Structures are given as structure tokens and as C-alpha cells.
Amino acid sequence: MDEALLSDDPEAVQKELDGGLQLSEYLNRGTLQHLYNKAFEDATPKQREAYVFNNLVDRCLDQGKYEGHTVLHVLGEVISQDLIQDYEIPNIYDDDNADRPLGFHDLLLWAIATGRVRLSRLFWNLGSDQIVSGLVASMMFKFAAEHLPNDIYHADQRSDLFKLSKEYQELAFFVIKECYRLDKKETSDVLVRQRRDWVHIAPLDAVDMAEDMEVMSHAACQFTLNNIWTGRMASHTPTWKLVAATICPPVLFFLEYVEEEDPAHEHEHELSLWDKVKFYFTAPVTKFMHSVVSHVLLILIFSYMVLFELRPLSKRPVGWAEGLMVFWIAVLGLEEIREMVDKRVLIQTWISNVWNFLDVIIVGLFQISFVVRLCMDRDFEKQNFQIIRILYCLTLIFLCVRIIPMFYLSKNMGPKIVMIRKMVGDVVFFLSVLVVVAVCYGVTRLALTAPKNEFSPGILGKVFLIPYWQLHEQMLDLEEGEGPDLPWYVDFLEAGYMLLVAVMLVELQVGLFEYTIERVQERSETYWSYYRYDMIQEYQDRPLGPGPFLLFGLLWKQWELFTGIPTSSPFRRTFSGKVETKLCELERKAVSNVQMKLEKGVYKLRGSAEHSSPEAGVKLGSLRARMSSMEGEMEAIKSLLQDYSKK
Incomplete structure (x- = not known):
């Protein structure tokens, strides 16, 4: 069996398994460790370069990390920390x-890490949990491709790895598609069922880990997200009813709720009033609506405080609005700390999310501003109070910007936010080129028109301001040496600058914006489907309570943690024996259908040579026949030449 595995021979491996080899008896940690070591020892230098995961393991060992642990444990750490940086999963090969x-x-995993591509497909077919397996395989191939040297010598290898990544992503997508075709309701359960073999992650988790927009936008994933979004309320509940219940809470008793299926009971019992209250207030959609209302209220009160209450302490004490803001924003800061601790991620990973970073700025900037305001002495306060006002206004600006991600949940507005984010990159490109051109033009123009200037900070302003205002075709205040009597070559310089910047660069920027808008608009529903996952998960995990009342939700969360009250997540669920067996059967049937449809050509893997079209096969056969014919003719010519040389 070892020889068949190391030689990447799926036929020989299948023969061993068909011959009665029990995998549970053959495979253990010692055997797996031996396979890894043997594969790396027998690899050529070129192959070792492509063994990205082995290279990362060696780097960790060389740095002294995980001292005292086995190589398998280190590999598990590489997979859980390097492969999936922004997601918390346990070490699959933990020594404990x-x-x-x-x-x-x-x-x-062994086949992918050691480059046994043919075996990886065999083990995907033979294993269980093909959705998670396919997505993890896709991530590993993509990770390996991205960590190869980005040069011409590795271009083909990188391309092949990206194709393999796409192939396994499509395999997982086909399985989800088949499950959804067979049973929509049970597919929703399949996507959130925890997989013991994959450290209790669920397929929907794996889709998010792989950052796969295509799979996330499929109807099966969106159906599951809709069910999670509304909680135990009916997923078809109109938005106006939810808004009405937010404004007038008694309306919640007239909403439609669904009873969770319980195989042990044949009949559903009627929900109590307490059940309806609990289901309504714990639904992510309710938390979202309360969050939107409270955030708008926060902005309004903060604006009132900045406009009418913010005065030096010598003239007016801290008002009710400012006191409320201190408490409210402190609660928001506690919520950010709770979120970071619950996710158990590194601070730099958590901060890498732009909205988390903005939350830190809001909380930190306001609290620092308030503390400085309290610590100011009266003389300093009279002269520098405008600094405090500026800091408070900056906090207000950031609070207004922070409401933007809430638009992601809107099918119409969400893609527009994505457009704005992508256009920021276009603006950075434009500004980079503009700075180079503006400095070149500004320095040259100033040197030609005012050669006797002495150095001063104002000179630097002229270097940038004159080109900037000319870009907007604004008239400048003419200074000495500037005006109609400028030398002719300065006029040509200005004309060239206006042609390059005001015409070419601006038109290029407009074109980039149009391209970005068209590209996002074509996939607007895909972007919306993908980004709403994070929002739904965020509000699912969010404590109860709007605004400053969020403190009670935070205290309840801590009480649950302290007392060990079991909590469950709709993103990761466990099912009873009969239900789980039924879900496993559905997934196995879907995998069987996918394999059958791949053989018949109903499903085709893009970029995979083994699934080429029949027309391509006919053309390839014709080409081979012609090559064989040419080879025969060449042999005949060769024999004639030999006979001629003998004569």
C-alpha cells in the first residue's frame, strides 16, 4: 500500500482496498507520519520547491516553534493558522x-500536500463530507499556487494549481447543487451540520473560509442564510411587519413563527407568548433593526451634543448628551472586546477588517478626547478648546461612515457599496500618477517663474496647490512673475500639463470608474450574496439589547460563559442519529449523482483535461491519425535516403 500511495497510482490503491485492506487498521498517526517523511525524502529539488506546506513546517521547526510537538501537529498548525488566517479552527492533528x-x-490532505494529484481525486471520491473536503482541497491548491515564486519559471505550475483549485471548488458546488435539487429543506441542514472528521466545521463555514462567492450565491446557501436571518420567524415574513414590530413591540405576537422539528413528537405544540418574545428578540434580523435605529439615534444625539452642548467646562459643565455618549460608546467598546475574544483571533487579524479598525478609532478617539477635555486646565482650555471640538467632529464623521456596512444587507444598495470600495483603488492609482506629474510640473513652473525664491514652508504649498487648482480649472491669484507676460516656454509647459492631466488622466479615471461599475453590476447579486453572510453571522452572535442597553446583553453573555449554560449556533448544528443518517444519505446520493453526471458530460469541470468535450476528442483523434501518417511518411523517406547513400 505504501508503494502504491507514494507512486501516485490510484488504480493500485483501489486494488488494495478492493482486496480487503481495512483503512482503519492500516492508517494511524505513525503510518501517516511515515508517508509524509518518505514523500519529502524522495522528492526532487524541483518537487520540494512546490511542497509549500512542507516548507512552512520546516520554517516553523527552524524557528523553534512548537518545540516538543510532532511534525503532524506542526502541519495542523500551518493548516489552521496559515491556510485559514481569518477563521478560528482547531488543529486537526493536535497531539492532545x-x-x-x-x-x-x-x-x-497528504496527497495535496505532497503533490499526489491523482490520488487526491480518488480520496475525495472515497471519503465522506465531500462538500467540506472539496472546499478545503480548493483552498490548499490555491494557497500552494499563491506561495510559489511569481516568475516565468513557475508560471505553468501556478496555472495548474489554480486549475486544480477551481476543479475542487466546482466539485463541491456540484454536490451542493445536487443536494438542493433532491431536497431543499434537508440541504439547508446539510450545510450547517458539523463534521467531526473536519474538527466540527460545517460546509457553510468552509464556503466562507474559501471566500467562494460563486458557491455562497447558490440558492441552497441563500435559502439557509434566509432561515438563519429570520430565526424562528417565518422566512417569508414581510419587511413591513418586522418594521412595525420594531416600532410597536406588541405586533410581534401577530407574526408567524415556525416550530422546530422534533422527531420525538408527531404533533407540534402551540407557541407560548414567551416563546414568541424570545424568538423575535433573538432573531438576527431583529438585532439588526434595533442596531440601525440605535446607531441613527447615536448620530443624532452626538450631533446635538457637538452643536449645542460642547462648551468649555469653565462656562458649562458636561451635559446629559455628552454623558450619555460617554456611557454609550464605552458599551460599544466592550462589545468590540467581546467580539475579538469570542472569535479568538490575533489582534492584527481582527484589526485587518476595516470596520473593526474603524470601531477602534471611534471608541479610542472619543474616550481620549473626553479625558483630555476633563484634564485641561482653564488657561489651556480657553486657548485650545478648538482642538477638542475638532476631535469630537472627527468622531462624528467616523460614526456616520460606520453606518455604511449596514447597507450590505440591501440587495440594491449592497453592490453599490462594493463599487465604492473598489473605486477607492482606482482613486489611489490616479492620485499616485497625479502626485508625480504635479510635483514635476509644480517644481519646474516655480523654478522658471520665480527663480529668486528663498526656502520657506509656503513654497512647498505652491508646488502642490498651483497644479491642483489648475487641474480644477480654477483661476489663481496672480503673483509677481506670474501673468500674461510669462515666458513662452512656461505657456507651453502649462498647456502640456493641462493636456496630460485635465484631459488624459481624468478621462482615464472616468474610464476606470465605468469599468469597475460594469464589472460589479454584472455580478451584483453574487457580491450581495457573499457579503451578507458576514453581516448575518455578526448579528447572530451579537448580544441582545439596542444602544446602551447592549450592556445587559453583554452581562448575560458573560453569565452564560461563567455558569456553563450551553449555547448553540444555527451556523453549526448537531443532529440526532436518524436525522444525521438521513442527511448523510442525501449527501452520498448527491455525490453519486455528480460522479454519474460527470461521466455522462452533464457536468463539466472547467480546465480539466479529462472532461473535455466530444468534439475536442474527435479533433484530437484526427490529429493523432495525421501525425501517425506523417510519421510513416518520414520513415519511408528515411529508408529511401539510406538506400541512396549505400548506392
Whole structure:
């Protein structure tokens, strides 16, 4: 079996399995460790360069990390931390869980890490949990491609790895598609069922880890997200009813709720009033609406405070609005800390999210401003109070910007936010080129028109301001040496600058904006479907309570943690024996259908040579026949030349 595995021979491996080899008896941590070591030892230098995961393991060992742990443990850390940086998953090969039984998914990881491409497909077929397996395989191939040297010598290898990544992503997508075709309701459960072999992650988690917009936008994933979004309320509940319940809470008793299926009971019991209250207030959509209302109220009160209350302490004490803002924003700061601790991610990873970073700025800037305001002495306060006002106004600006991600949940406005984000990159490109051109023109123009200037900070302003205002075709205040009597070559310089910047660069920027808008608009629903996942998950995990009342929700969360009250997440669920068996059968049937449809050509893997079209096969056969004919003719010519040379 070892020889068949190391030689990347799926036929030989299948023959061993058909011959009665029990994988549970053959495969253990020692065997798997031996396979990794042997594969790396037998690899050529070129192959070792492509073994990205092995290279990362060696780097960790050389740096002294994970001292005292096995190589498998280090590999598990690489997979859980380097492969999936922004997501918390346990180490699949943790030494503390060394007695975990191994299976085909472990051989799949081995095959991918050691470049056994043919075996990876075999183990994907033989294993279970093909959705998660396919998405993890897709991530690993993509990760390996991105960590190869980006040069011409590795271009083909990188391209092949990206194709393999796409292939396994499509395999997972086809399985989800087949499950949804067979049973919509059970597919929703399949997507959130925790997989023990994959450290209890669910397929929907894996889709998010892989950052796969195509899979996330499929109807099966969106159907599941809709169910999570409305909680135990009916997913078809109109928005106006939810808004009415937010404004007038008694309306919640007239909303439609769904009873969770319980296989142990044949009949559903009627929900109590308390059940309706609990289901309404714990639904992510309710938390979102309360959050929107409270954030708008926060902006209004903050604006009132800045406009009418903010005065030096010597003239007016801290008002009610400012006191409320201190408490409210402090609660928001506690919520950010709770979110970071619950996700158990590194601070730099958490801060890498632009909205988390903005939250930190809002909380930090306001609290620092308030503390400085209290610590000011009266003389300093009279002279520099405008600084405090500026800091408070900056906080207000950031608070207004912070409401933008809430638009992601709107199918119409969400893609527009994506457009704005992508256009920021276009603006950075434009400004980079503009700075180069403006400095070149500004320095040259100033040197030609005012050669006797002495150095001063104002000179630097002229270098940038004159080109900037000319870009907007604004008239400048003419100074000495500037005006109609400028030398002719300065006029030509200005004309060239206006032609280059005001015409070419501006038109280029407009074209880039149009291209970005068209590109996002074509996939607007895909972008909306993908970004709403993070928003739904955020509000699912968010404590109860709008505005400053969020403090009570935070205290309840801590009480649950302290007392060990079990909590469950609709994104990761466990099912009873019969239900789980039924879901496994559905997934196995879907995998069987996918394999059958791949063989028949109903499903085609893009970029995969083994699934080329029949027309391509006919053309290839014709080409081979012609090559064979030419080869025969060449042999005949060769023999004639030999006979001629003998004569």
C-alpha cells in the first residue's frame, strides 16, 4: 500500500482496498507520519520547491516553534493558522487528540500536500463530507499556487494549481447543487451540520473560509442564510411587519413563527407568548433593526451634543448628551472586546477588517478626547478648546461612515457599496500618477517663474496647490512673475500639463470608474450574496439589547460563559442519529449523482483535461491519425535516403 500511495497510482490503491485492506487498521498517526517523511525524502529539488506546506513546517521547526510537538501537529498548525488566517479552527492533528481515528480525508490532505494529484481525486471520491473536503482541497491548491515564486519559471505550475483549485471548488458546488435539487429543506441542514472528521466545521463555514462567492450565491446557501436571518420567524415574513414590530413591540405576537422539528413528537405544540418574545428578540434580523435605529439615534444625539452642548467646562459643565455618549460608546467598546475574544483571533487579524479598525478609532478617539477635555486646565482650555471640538467632529464623521456596512444587507444598495470600495483603488492609482506629474510640473513652473525664491514652508504649498487648482480649472491669484507676460516656454509647459492631466488622466479615471461599475453590476447579486453572510453571522452572535442597553446583553453573555449554560449556533448544528443518517444519505446520493453526471458530460469541470468535450476528442483523434501518417511518411523517406547513400 505504501508503494502504491507514494507512486501516485490510484488504480493500485483501489486494488488494495478492493482486496480487503481495512483503512482503519492500516492508517494511524505513525503510518501517516511515515508517508509524509518518505514523500519529502524522495522528492526532487524541483518537487520540494512546490511542497509549500512542507516548507512552512520546516520554517516553523527552524524557528523553534512548537518545540516538543510532532511534525503532524506542526502541519495542523500551518493548516489552521496559515491556510485559514481569518477563521478560528482547531488543529486537526493536535497531539492532545492523537487517538483520533484517521480516514480518507487525512489521506486527501497528504496527497495535496505532497503533490499526489491523482490520488487526491480518488480520496475525495472515497471519503465522506465531500462538500467540506472539496472546499478545503480548493483552498490548499490555491494557497500552494499563491506561495510559489511569481516568475516565468513557475508560471505553468501556478496555472495548474489554480486549475486544480477551481476543479475542487466546482466539485463541491456540484454536490451542493445536487443536494438542493433532491431536497431543499434537508440541504439547508446539510450545510450547517458539523463534521467531526473536519474538527466540527460545517460546509457553510468552509464556503466562507474559501471566500467562494460563486458557491455562497447558490440558492441552497441563500435559502439557509434566509432561515438563519429570520430565526424562528417565518422566512417569508414581510419587511413591513418586522418594521412595525420594531416600532410597536406588541405586533410581534401577530407574526408567524415556525416550530422546530422534533422527531420525538408527531404533533407540534402551540407557541407560548414567551416563546414568541424570545424568538423575535433573538432573531438576527431583529438585532439588526434595533442596531440601525440605535446607531441613527447615536448620530443624532452626538450631533446635538457637538452643536449645542460642547462648551468649555469653565462656562458649562458636561451635559446629559455628552454623558450619555460617554456611557454609550464605552458599551460599544466592550462589545468590540467581546467580539475579538469570542472569535479568538490575533489582534492584527481582527484589526485587518476595516470596520473593526474603524470601531477602534471611534471608541479610542472619543474616550481620549473626553479625558483630555476633563484634564485641561482653564488657561489651556480657553486657548485650545478648538482642538477638542475638532476631535469630537472627527468622531462624528467616523460614526456616520460606520453606518455604511449596514447597507450590505440591501440587495440594491449592497453592490453599490462594493463599487465604492473598489473605486477607492482606482482613486489611489490616479492620485499616485497625479502626485508625480504635479510635483514635476509644480517644481519646474516655480523654478522658471520665480527663480529668486528663498526656502520657506509656503513654497512647498505652491508646488502642490498651483497644479491642483489648475487641474480644477480654477483661476489663481496672480503673483509677481506670474501673468500674461510669462515666458513662452512656461505657456507651453502649462498647456502640456493641462493636456496630460485635465484631459488624459481624468478621462482615464472616468474610464476606470465605468469599468469597475460594469464589472460589479454584472455580478451584483453574487457580491450581495457573499457579503451578507458576514453581516448575518455578526448579528447572530451579537448580544441582545439596542444602544446602551447592549450592556445587559453583554452581562448575560458573560453569565452564560461563567455558569456553563450551553449555547448553540444555527451556523453549526448537531443532529440526532436518524436525522444525521438521513442527511448523510442525501449527501452520498448527491455525490453519486455528480460522479454519474460527470461521466455522462452533464457536468463539466472547467480546465480539466479529462472532461473535455466530444468534439475536442474527435479533433484530437484526427490529429493523432495525421501525425501517425506523417510519421510513416518520414520513415519511408528515411529508408529511401539510406538506400541512396549505400548506392
